[in-house]
Structures are given as structure tokens and as C-alpha cells.
Amino acid sequence: GQNIDQPTEMTATEGxxxxxxxxxxxxxxxxxxxxxxxxxxxxxxxxxxxxxGLEEKGRFSSFLSRSKGYSYLLLKELQMKDSASYLCxxxxxxYQLIWGAGTxxxxxx
Amino acid sequence: xxxxxxxxxSQILAAGRRMTLRCTQDMRHNAMYWYRQDLGLGLRLxxxxxxxxxxxxxxxxxxxxxxxxxTDDFPLTLAxxxxxxxxxxxxxxxxxxxxxxxxxxxxxxxxLTVL
Numbered sequence: 001g002q003n004i005d006q007p008t009e010m011t012a013t014e015g016x017x018x019x020x021x022x023x024x025x026x027x028x029x030x031x032x033x034x035x036x037x038x039x040x041x042x043x044x045x046x047x048x049x050x051x052x053g054l055e056e057k058g059r060f061s062s063f064l065s066r067s068k069g070y071s072y073l074l075l076k077e078l079q080m081k082d083s084a085s086y087l088c089x090x091x092x093x094x095y096q097l098i099w100g101a102g103t104x105x106x107x108x109x
Numbered sequence: 110x111x112x113x114x115x116x117x118x119s120q121i122l123a124a125g126r127r128m129t130l131r132c133t134q135d136m137r138h139n140a141m142y143w144y145r146q147d148l149g150l151g152l153r154l155x156x157x158x159x160x161x162x163x164x165x166x167x168x169x170x171x172x173x174x175x176x177x178x179x180t181d182d183f184p185l186t187l188a189x190x191x192x193x194x195x196x197x198x199x200x201x202x203x204x205x206x207x208x209x210x211x212x213x214x215x216x217x218x219x220x221l222t223v224l
Binding site for chain 1: 157211
């Protein structure tokens with residue numbers, strides 16, 4: 001079966017750095033996506049990786065290793081507004097998105 | 110502001126009733142999707158449409174139907190609601206003809222409670 005694993009919850013301190021991991025087992029691979037979802041709101045797109053390596057976008061970076069079935073989202077200089085759930089999703093061989101359950105990130109002052 | 114509009118935002122429904130969740134987008138995206146989101150689970154695809162006039166079943170289609178008469182509208186119908194359909198429903202769209210087509214644009218969600 002297809003599976004996306006990510007931690008259920010993480011806690012970090014304002015101003016610090018946090019890494020949210022995602023491992024996947026899917027039938028085929030056509031890209032990995034990270035979305036941010038604030039409580040009670042819709043998910044919003046953060047990043048897309050299709051080749052191995054690091055993609056940097058401001059305070060957020062996303063890394064992919066296809067051979068290991070592994071990705072991480074790195075958030076730097078954490079702000080209180082970064083408190084949200086972070087969803088990892090993989091596009092499989094049928095170009096359908098398979099979603100992880102999300103990681104709830106709690107930022108403490 | 111361009112985007113996706115869902116209605117209603119929230120609804121309480123008696124079991125056995127019929128309900129249609131509306132979804133409209135003005136971005137001229139060819140692909141549209143309906144997901145449900147339940148606590149502790151990832152987003153699960155109910156139905157999708159790659160282009161106007163076509164629809165397909167997702168992971169959890171039972172009890173739901175959709176139609177795609179035009180590019181902009183993609184309503185989701187529960188023919189006879191059951192309590193297990195209590196969930197938050199998200200409509201989404203994407204420009205599926207380009208690379209990175211997993212960049213979805215989501216509506217604000219419809220919170221449905223079936224009693």
C-alpha cells in the first residue's frame with residue numbers, strides 16, 4: 001500500500017530552527033509537496049521537490065532524497081505565526097496526491 | 110480576489126437528508142477535487158475531475174457523487190447523509206497541464222455535521 005509518515009506533533013521555540021521529516025512509500029513518484037494549514041483554515045502550498053536536493057524559499061527550505069523515500073521541511077527563525085500543521089504529500093505514478101496526516105507544530109515564546 | 114468559493118461554510122444535517130456542497134473557481138483551472146479531512150487522517154480524495162465533462166473516483170467515493178458541467182463549478186452531493194460523513198470538506202483546483210500540478214488551491218472548507 002501507499003504510505004506517508006510524518007510526526008504527529010512537534011514543539012519548538014520562537015526564533016529557533018525546526019526540521020519536520022516525511023518518509024514515503026508510494027507506487028511511483030512525480031513530486032513531493034509541502035503544505036501549511038493553520039487551524040480552521042485551508043491548506044496553502046509551501047514547496048515542491050521533484051529532484052534530489054534542497055529547495056530554499058525564504059525562511060523555509062525543503063529537501064528530497066528519492067532513493068531514501070525521504071523529505072524534510074526546515075523552518076528557520078521561527079515566528080509565532082508558524083504555529084500550524086504541515087502536510088506532506090506525494091504525487092504517485094497516476095498523478096494522484098497521497099497525503100500524510102500532518103505534523104502539528106507548536107511554537108512557544 | 111480570484112480563488113475558490115465553497116458553500117455552505119458550515120451545516121448541520123439530519124441523517125438521511127440529501128445535501129449538495131457547492132464549489133466555484135474563477136482561475137480557469139482544468140482540474141478540480143473534493144477532499145475530506147478527519148482528525149488524525151490525511152486528506153482523502155473523494156472525487157476529482159481532470160477537465161469539464163469528466164469525473165473520476167478517488168479513495169473514498171462511496172455515498173458521494175459529483176458533476177462537472179463547466180470549468181468553474183464542481184458540486185459534491187451526498188444522496189442520503191450518514192453520521193460517518195461528518196467531516197470537513199475541501200474543494201481544490203489545479204492547473205494540471207503543467208509540471209508541479211500538485212500545487213492545489215483550496216477553498217475555505219465546508220464543515221458538515223450529520224446527526
